[in-house]
Amino acid sequence: MGFFANLFKYVLVPYWTTIALLYILSWTLPPNLRRLPSYFARLASAFGCLALAALYGLGAALCLRLVGMEGLTQWTTAKCFKILMILSTGVHVEVVEGAEYLATRPAVYIGNHQSELDILFLGGFFPKWCSVTAKRSLKYTPILGQFMWASKTLFIDRANSKTARAAFDSAAHEMKTDRHSVFIFPEGTRSYYDHPDLLPFKKGAFHLAIQAQVPVVPVVCNNYSDVLCMTGGWKKWKFQRGTLKIRVLRPVSTKGLDKDSVDEIVKGVRDDMLRVIKEMSPEAEKKTG
Template identity: 50%
Template sequence: MGIFQRSRAAPASQASVARRQGIHWPLFVPSAVLCALSITIFSLISSMVAWLLEQKHQVHTYRVDWPGNPTQINVEPKKLWTDQGHMSNGLAVYGFFLGVFGMLTAWRMTKTGQQARKSLSALAILLLLGTMFSLSAFIFVFVVTYQTTGQHIREPIALNSVGINYPYQTWTPETWFQAVLDLPLADGAQHAQIKSRVRSMVAWRWMLIPLLLVYMAALQTHLHLHTYALPSSLSPTRGFAMGWLIYLAMPAVLVIAMRLLSLVLPAKPAQLVSYYAFAISSFVLMLSCALYGTLVAIPLRMVGYGGLIQWTVGRAFKWCMWLGTGVTFRVTGSMKKEGGLSGEDALKDRPAVFVGNHQTELDVLMLGCMFPKYTSVTAKKSLKFVPLLGWFMALSRTVFIDRANRTSSRAAFDTAAHTMKTTRQNVFIFPEGTRSYASKPDLLPFKKGAFHLAVQAQVPIVPVVCGNYYHVLDVKGKRFTPGVVDVSVLPPIQTKGLGPEHVDGLVKKTRDAMMDELIRLSHVSGTGNGEPLPRTSALDGQERSELRKRN
């Protein structure tokens, strides 16, 4: 006989039934969350569809002040996807009613205290269908925000659309909402409301994750408790906790199974399976470290060490990723500048504005590996609403930037500059503003916010350059392999005595230095990944071109 005995071997006693009577409530929770999520999706999509219908035949003129080439475009939204919005609303309503039936079923099981295998099966089916309907409704959110990446109203499209209607063949809700978020708008009140709705929809997609986790954990626990009879030595509380522990081990089991499967599959499928195994591992580890950060943030802030929160969590994430995926970043030898600090010494000098190149989502691990103490990162405002991660970032003094609101962004930087002066807190910024996913050593154009912040606070700029790690993570090609990536910290660039008129020069000087170092770090020999090139003086254009050809 094992620890557990099949419940069919002997009829459940009255005490056993009584003990199970109070354990049905966890199944009530995901149904309630499902109802709340469905209603939220319904209200958000309804407001978006109404606004789309209102804007359907209106023409808006935008002035786009690109550097050295101001222009304007006349935008007339056509063929907007309102039908998909109505369909999504219907799916959200179905999800709501299925959630209601799920709550009623869970309530009945709680009141009767019966095993109710049929009721448990019915509840599982209701929750699965309800989740599928809500997930289907949520696809509209992804369509609105992500479907046509690359068709944003940016410089190339704006320059080709001067004085004409935006071509409706390439018009989608995503381009419209991206225009709403990115470009200056005339009607402040109306568009501020729609911007808020867009950000809410983007943030709420993350609520699917805790919903599915709660549902799967509760369902697994109850299937376990109704399949096996609890022995007298095991209390219901311990049995319930055991069910949760078994569930929490499921991601690890799934990843191990996928890794083993990749060993026997052909090359292409094996690469795909291995990619998703590493991606799942990274995501679970990131959420776990964010939860850890949320828990430690409160006591650290209470004892006056709030500036160490992100450093503490970053180091934890570093070792978790090294053990879980075999990927890590290392700071290479420092570069000494006569009369100044070396790069690695600059990590200890504060306050400073650290700027780094932004390649993929894996740069979060780069921060964890080299992040100095008393440093905060900047992040887009929508991340503030992501469960666990957003909570941790809010508690750890992250500087949130609203890209759609210049006034709000300037206020955030003003606050950051004041904090840097008073508490000597560093700030880390990715001046490219977005991920490049570059397959070769290259940098996107730099935004000036980090440099204005450094000049305003009169603190040095410390460039941090991460070598191109396309060989470790290729998001588009679905390749993710273990590896070590070199990171170089360049000598600080002083800003004392400089004003806003010097920002353009600072941007160029910093970007040129980072580009030279990026090419050096990312040098690849003809036989494979080679050692970084020896440090030299700044490269001229011809030398850069030759090195890129060799890459």
């Protein structure tokens, strides 16, 4: 009991008090001076919400595992994080088109990868019976790593192609037998773009979909650099209220395809996603001419 009391007294109270003071500062300063206090307040809130959601998810994973429903863990945790973020940062997420495709199961869901705020992007649409993939090093992150391990996250060692292939083989088998879906960011890293664009796609998600003979479901979030900007130095940093908008595209079948079809399907899906993100982000598109 002493550990939790000290955690509350010496960590949680000072942490959230600091956030509250930053918010108060951002509200009381002149408009031209509010940006940085608001940025740090929301950024700290987001990380705090992530820790709280991971704790909730760890408990949910243990409870759901007892009744054989651990496949719902990441779905319920994503919803929890979404609610916490709305309350603490004022950032909302809205599926504006294609929500009916989220019932596709099993499938390989893919999405564009912009920044750390993509965790909230996942919270806005994450389907039931689905797990994310993550780099293996995250497995050892306190709280978050334990939650991810308990909730059937597919850990990938990018430096070891042999173990990565083994992980995908295991995932393909589980997708077939348990009808469990997987979410992957095919860009492989955050782009931090201030305009609607995509990095080149890695092929792992598409190899997995073809191996398991399940559809690829592309999910596109608008460019939200007007809500969060973490690059360009402190003069450009900002984190403000806003709405992330999501479009779920029609599932792309992989039935009857083999590895020789990967390049073609990668190009087709990326082209579709790029077209949609530009349609969804007209203001950001104007910034680049």
